Amino acid sequence: MASQVAMAEPVCLLENTPSRGLVVQQEALELLSEVTQPVVVVAITGPYRTGKSYLMNRLAGQRRGFSLGSTVQSQTKGIWMWCVAHPCQPGHTLVLLDTEGLGDTEKGDTRNDTWIFVLTLLLSSTLMYNSRGTIDQQALEQLHYVLTLSEHIRLKAAPRRSEDELEDSEKFDSFFPTFVWLVRDFTLQLEADGKEISEDQYLENALKLRAESTPESQGYNRTRECIRRFFAERKCFVFDVPAKRKDLVHLEEVEDEQLDPEFLQQLEKFCSYIWEKAPVKRVPGGHVITGRLLGKLAASYVEVIRSGAVPCLESTVMALAKAENAAAVKEAVRLYRDLMEQRVKLPTETLEELLELHARCEREALELFLARAFQEEIHCAQAELMDQVEKVKETFCKDNEKVSRDKCKAALQDLFQELDKGIRDGAYSVPGGYELFRGHQQALVDKYMELRGKGLKASAVLHEFLQSRQTLAQSILKADLSLTEMEKQKKIEEEQNKRAEEEKELQRKKDAEEKVKLQDQLRSKEEHVLQLRKSLEAACEKQLEVQDRMIRHRCQEERALRQEGFEDKAEHMNWVTRRLEGERSMIQSNYSGLIELGLTLLVKAASLIFRFFK
Known part of the structure; x- marks a missing residue:
């Protein structure tokens, strides 16, 4: 069964050290390795000392946890993690990631800020950006990390082969998290042109581009364009000042009754949205990520960054898929073996009974495998599963036969003890002894056949047992003086015919x-x-859903660009949309071929496996 880890307090997932740079903490990886449930990963980033940790503690359902601090110094270094039971999705774990403040002036080297932002983005399914005041040019300039994302993230391992192929950055929105902008200490009225607007409309208005072609306008537009292009799903929440100034230094100790009512209402609205709407973490291809896989992703990304390379999602997912598929095979085989050991009571009366149990156990093992395995090279892993399950089944079949044989042999030896004693004592070395012997033997055979629990080898063992006693029976027959030679020969032929019929049966x-x-x-x-x-x-359906979502996003962005007067940019967006539509058709076609290829390879592998065991 899937398990979660109840953490009493946050732990450091990624330490940002002056001497060693970014270092993944083993304790956090060990905790994540125990979380086999799907995870909803909600991360927060933004300038330091803007109150990020307070919101994360409230999402955890607590007042304390992530360090808040009460001075102008940043408290959180690196990325801290808190795993809690998801309040709205049973069977899921909510993983909260609190990051060190961006732009901390006390850091001698701020280059890690970009990597902290990139890692937070890659690990989360919902990314929250926390700022103060308003969404103005200064606030957007603080989010300049989005400008270089195409330099710090690669989607494909191989470079583009032609000018008609889309750049990686054109597809970032296919796997980037939901983007939520949190505006703290907001004092403006949510109005535009004299009309009341929503928080989301406030964000979209702030992201509108300037139509002028001046260098200033181009600089103004750059960050906005990246946010609009990279994050298809955007949300905004604004918060009033939470309490009186004197209470802000120890906000975690302030009771809800003492908080500003408007802030408390906004806080409840925000928490409800995250708990109810934040999606499960997935990787390209749609595979759901568990805590164990999240830890592996974090370790893999950091290892690549520390090596001086750029994280590549395709390579990371392929490596993860290979390891996870092998683990899925191992786990499924273990489940199959455990289920068989629990349900099969050897010996079974028939082979059909054993194979019926095998079919049920195999089906459950296959379900577990498919739930855990990645689609990449899945047919190879599934063929391996078939091979190993068949081997285990054959072992059970052989054990079933052996236990049946052992029980049958023991039963026959026990039943025939008195008969053998009589033979040794000469009880049948008298006239009419052969018919007496046959009567006693048949009576014992009848008793044997009435015994329960002998298993599927009852007839075969009996036949072998009686065959082994043929010489003894013939010696009793030859010693019977009441029979003529002709009658003796007839009896021998009858016995031979009977054994021949038994052989046929x-x-x-x-x-x-x-x-x-x-x-x-x-x-x-x-x-x-x-x-x-x-x-x-x-x-295939999941991949097409992602493609359709990207196409819808491009169409919406194209309409917005035309409304804002950017015909050239709108035409480029139209070109991207057409390329994505072409890719959609290719995905559908390729998946059809992939499905047939996968099935063909699996069938061939199955044929080889079953021919080996035939």
Whole structure:
């Protein structure tokens, strides 16, 4: 079952040290490794000493946790993490990331600010930017980190092959988080042209571009263009001053009754939105991220940055997929084995009974695998799963036969003890002894057949047992003086015919068992193919949804640019939209081919596996 970690207080996820730079903290990774639930990752960034930590504590449902501080010095260094049970989504964990203030003048080297911002963006599913006063030019200039994102993030490992291909930055909105701008100590009226406007409209108005072609206007527009292009989903909240000035230095101790009522109402509205609307963290391709995977992402990104390279999402996801698919196979096989051990009581009376349990356990293991596995190279991992499950099943089949044989042999030895004693004592070395022996033996055989729990090898073991006693039976027959030689020969032939019929019946059962095994293998193959098709089709739908969202975003931005008088920019946006529409058709076509290829490879792998075990 998925598990979460209840953290009493935040821990440092990423330390920003003067001597070593950015360092991932092992304690945080170990805590995340225990979170197997999907995570909703809400991060906050912005200038230092703007009250970010207070809002994060309230999102955690607490007053204290992230350090607030009461001086002009920045308290948070690096990125701190707090995992709490999600208040609105059962089975999910809310991961809160509080980052050190951007632009802290006490830092001797501010180059890490950009990487802190990039990492926060890459790890979060909702990114909140916290500032004070108003959304004006100064506030936007403090968010200058968006201007260089194309230099610090790569979407694809390979460079563009032609001028018609879109740059990575044209697709950033496909995986960038929801963007929420928080404006603290807001004192203006939400009005425009004499009409009341919403907080979201206030943000969009602040992001409007200037139509002039002067250098000043170009500088004015740059950050706004990046925000509009990179963040398709944008939200804004404004907050009044929360309390009297004397209470601000220890705001975490101020009771709600002492807070400004307007601020408290705004705070409740903000928390409700984040709890109810913040999405689950996903990576390109749509795979849902758990706490364990979030830790791996953080470690991978930091390792790349420390090496001097630029994080590449395609490479990171592929490496993560390879490791996670291997782990998914291992976990699914372990689940299958555990379920079989719990549910199968050896020996089973029939092979069908064992294979019925196998089918149910295999289905549950396959469901677990598909829920955890990435779509990248999934058919290879699934073929490995089939191979390993088949091996475990064969072990159970062999154990089933062995336990049945052992029980049957023990039962026959116990039943025939008195008969063998009688043979040793000469009880059948008398006239009519052979018929007496046959009667006693048949009575014991009947008792044996009535015994329960012998398993599927009852007939085969009995046949082998009686075959092993043929010489003994013939010696009793030859010693019976009441029978003529002709009668003795007739009895021998009858016994031989009976054993021959038993051989035929055993062979028929053996052939039937082989047929049942083949049918089960066919069922298994069809089940794997069906579930893989469903999984790949679902992945295709998710990819098309992302593409459709990007197309809608571009269409909206194109309309806005035309309204603002930027025909050249609008035409470029139209060109991007057409390219995205072309890519959508290619994705649909490629996925159809990928699905068929994946199914073909899986079927071939299954055929090889089952031929090996045949």
